[in-house]
Amino acid sequence: xxxxxxxxxxxxxxxxxxxxxxxxxxxxxxxxxxxxxxxxxxxxxxxxxxxxxxxxxxxxxxxxxxxxxxxxxxxxxxxxxxxxxxxxxxxxxxxxxxxxxxxxxxxxxxxxxxxxxxxxxxxxxxxxxxxxxxxxxxxxxxxxxxxxxxxxxxxxxxxxxxxxxxxxxxxxxxxxxxxxxxxxxxxxxxxxxxxxxxxxxxxxxxxxxxxxxxxxxxxxxxxxxxxxxxxxxxxxxxxxxxxxxxxxxxxxxxxxxxxxxxxxxxxxxxxxxxxxxxxxxxxxxxxxxxxxxxxxxxxxxxxxxxxxxxxxxxxxxxxxxxxxxxxxxxxxxxxxxxxxxxxxxxxxxxxxxxxxxxxxxxxxxxxxxxxxxxxxxxxxxxxxxxxxxxxxxxxxxxxxxxxxxxxxxxxxxxxxxxxxxxxxxxx
Numbered sequence: 001x002x003x004x005x006x007x008x009x010x011x012x013x014x015x016x017x018x019x020x021x022x023x024x025x026x027x028x029x030x031x032x033x034x035x036x037x038x039x040x041x042x043x044x045x046x047x048x049x050x051x052x053x054x055x056x057x058x059x060x061x062x063x064x065x066x067x068x069x070x071x072x073x074x075x076x077x078x079x080x081x082x083x084x085x086x087x088x089x090x091x092x093x094x095x096x097x098x099x100x101x102x103x104x105x106x107x108x109x110x111x112x113x114x115x116x117x118x119x120x121x122x123x124x125x126x127x128x129x130x131x132x133x134x135x136x137x138x139x140x141x142x143x144x145x146x147x148x149x150x151x152x153x154x155x156x157x158x159x160x161x162x163x164x165x166x167x168x169x170x171x172x173x174x175x176x177x178x179x180x181x182x183x184x185x186x187x188x189x190x191x192x193x194x195x196x197x198x199x200x201x202x203x204x205x206x207x208x209x210x211x212x213x214x215x216x217x218x219x220x221x222x223x224x225x226x227x228x229x230x231x232x233x234x235x236x237x238x239x240x241x242x243x244x245x246x247x248x249x250x251x252x253x254x255x256x257x258x259x260x261x262x263x264x265x266x267x268x269x270x271x272x273x274x275x276x277x278x279x280x281x282x283x284x285x286x287x288x289x290x291x292x293x294x295x296x297x298x299x300x301x302x303x304x305x306x307x308x309x310x311x312x313x314x315x316x317x318x319x320x321x322x323x324x325x326x327x328x329x330x331x332x333x334x335x336x337x338x339x340x341x342x343x344x345x346x347x348x349x350x351x352x353x354x355x356x357x358x359x360x361x362x363x364x365x366x367x368x369x370x371x372x373x374x375x376x377x378x379x380x381x382x383x384x385x386x387x388x389x390x391x392x393x394x395x396x397x398x399x400x401x402x403x404x405x406x407x408x409x410x411x412x413x414x415x416x417x418x419x420x421x422x423x424x425x426x427x
Contacts, residue, residue, distance in 0.1 A: 011077040013045050018056035026057070032081075034059070039067025093142045099138055103148055104255035106132050124351075164324060171322065178287060178319045181406075185285040185317075188245050190276045192285040193333040194241045195255050195266060197292055198250075198339070201348055203232035210344025222347050235354060237339075238265040241331040242274070248369040250275055250358050252351065258378040262293045263304035265374070270312060274371065283315040296320045296407060299384035306392050309409040318407040338363055 018041050024033050038057050042049035042064050050068075093099050106129060126142045126149075133140050149155070168174070180408040185192040207222045207325040214220065228234060235256040240249040249272070251265035266286070274281070288294045294301055296318075308318045321329055351373050392409070408422050 013048060015052050015056045018045075018053055035063050035067040036070060037073050040379045043068060052219040071130045072226070087120060092140055093148070096138055096140075099133070099140065100148055100152065102133060102138060103129065103145065104152055109156060156311040168322065170324045173327075174322050175325075175328070178321065181317065181319050182243065182285055182287060185283065188283075189278070190281055190283045190285065191274050192287070193245045193269070193274075194243060194287045194329055194334070195262065195294060196239060196289060196326070196329055196331050196336070197262070197294075197343055198237040198239055198336050200234050200236050200257070201225055201354070202228055202234055203348055203351065203354070204229040205347045205349050206392050208343065208345060210341075220345075220347065233351075235348075235351065236261070237354075237358065238262055239331050239335050240266055240267075240269040241335045242277070243330060243334075245277060246275075246334070246366050246368075247273065248361075248367065248368060250332075250335075250339070251376045252354055252358070252371060253376075253377065253378070254351070255374075255378045256380045257293050258380060258382070259293045259298050259301035260304055260382065261374065261376075261378040262301065263308055263378065264378075266370070267308055267311075268374070270308075271315075281314060283317065284312075285360070286316065287329060289322055289329050290320045290323050291326065294318075299389050300382055302392050302407065302409075303384050303388055305407070305414040306409045316407075316409040318409075319407070335367070335369065339368060339369070380417030390426075 021041070022037070028035060034057075038053050038059050041056075042053040045052055050061055050064050053059070053064055107124065126145045129141055129145050130140055134147070137296075182192045201310070205222050206226050232252065234256075236253040237254060238251045238253060238257070238261060240251075242248070249262075249265070249269040252270055253265075255261065264329050269285075274284075290296055305318065306314055308314075339358055339361050342361040343354075346357060347354075348354050348357070355371045355373060359369055361367070361369045
């Protein structure tokens with residue numbers, strides 16, 4: 001085609017009109033759709049249409065001509081594809097066939113613990129993998145490594161806690177006994193509670209795990225370092241979960257987490273909630289883990305529970321879960337888990353905020369929680385004399401399953417208040 005003919009065609013064809021239609025439609029089309037759209041425009045313009053359309057759209061004349069050929073075919077040879085099979089740039093694996101095996105070898109050596117592996121002592125991130133492959137002479141990018149890892153069925157995975165150590169042969173029987181003890185108390189209409197101390201929390205504008213809805217780009221600002229604020233300190237929330245009523249009580253202690261504080265929390269639950277709910281109660285069953293302030297070996301815990309039994313007239317039975325099984329204590333997943341969900345992303349800036357957040361915890365299954373601050377001071381290192389302990393644990397013990405611990409405290413039967421009770425346990 002001569003130059004004067006091209007100029008004539010461009011004067012006749014409205015290039016701006018083609019460009020306007022192209023700009024309106026092209027953002028909704030893929031590569032093939034744009035090619036076919038331009039080809040259709042070129043055919044509609046007739047002589048000189050390919051040149052004018054190329055100028056209006058910026059597509060190469062060869063792309064428009066391929067589109068014209070596709071439109072002229074009697075059937076759709078590409079189907080749902082954008083390009084014909086084999087079209088486009090070759091993959092990194094096509095140029096470097098040994099790349100997948102080299103990548104997998106790097107990962108496997110690091111997993112097996114080969115001390116000579118370049119990734120044994122560093123993070124196996126995609127960037128580190130790219131560097132290790134480059135050291136072997138491969139040319140790859142982080143994007144190529146990411147795609148290869150997906151193809152090889154690798155993904156980033158956290159550690160999974162599954163190894164619980166040596167399994168005791170009586171473990172199932174231990175839990176059956178604890179469950180039967182609780183079920184017997186519930187069947188008799190007696191209160192049964194689960195107790196534990198929640199994780200101690202710093203009071204102040206500190207980061208609290210989780211996220212909360214806020215205006216975009218306006219997160220709540222908190223301190224960088226978690227150093228205790230002396231005037232605010234820490235709090236120790238001690239929880240009491242009423243198994244039958246699905247009701248929780250939390251005493252927020254501002255002092256040490258001692259056995260005296262633990263028993264005082266149970267005492268407050270009894271006088272403020274339990275006594276009214278169980279007016280005919282003669283016994284109280286408690287399940288607890290075997291560590292912390294309410295452990296079976298804590299002398300102060302035994303003495304304070306005996307005093308509580310004498311004070312309330314209740315026979316108190318404490319069933320301790322075996323070591324390493326505290327996560328099965330009901331309070332953990334029936335109360336504490338929902339408190340954590342309720343205050344996620346909210347800094348615990350004051351004692352009042354903590355009480356309000358805990359007290360506002362509810363669930364669709366009917367959980368309700370009462371909470372208050374316990375401002376009493378509970379000194380550490382309180383000694384319990386041998387005479388006091390002997391008065392509690394002087395009765396004979398009956399055989400228990402290995403690893404199980406059950407303490408029982410009965411009301412003093414001697415007028416005048418000398419301690420008489422029974423504390424039975426096996427370590």
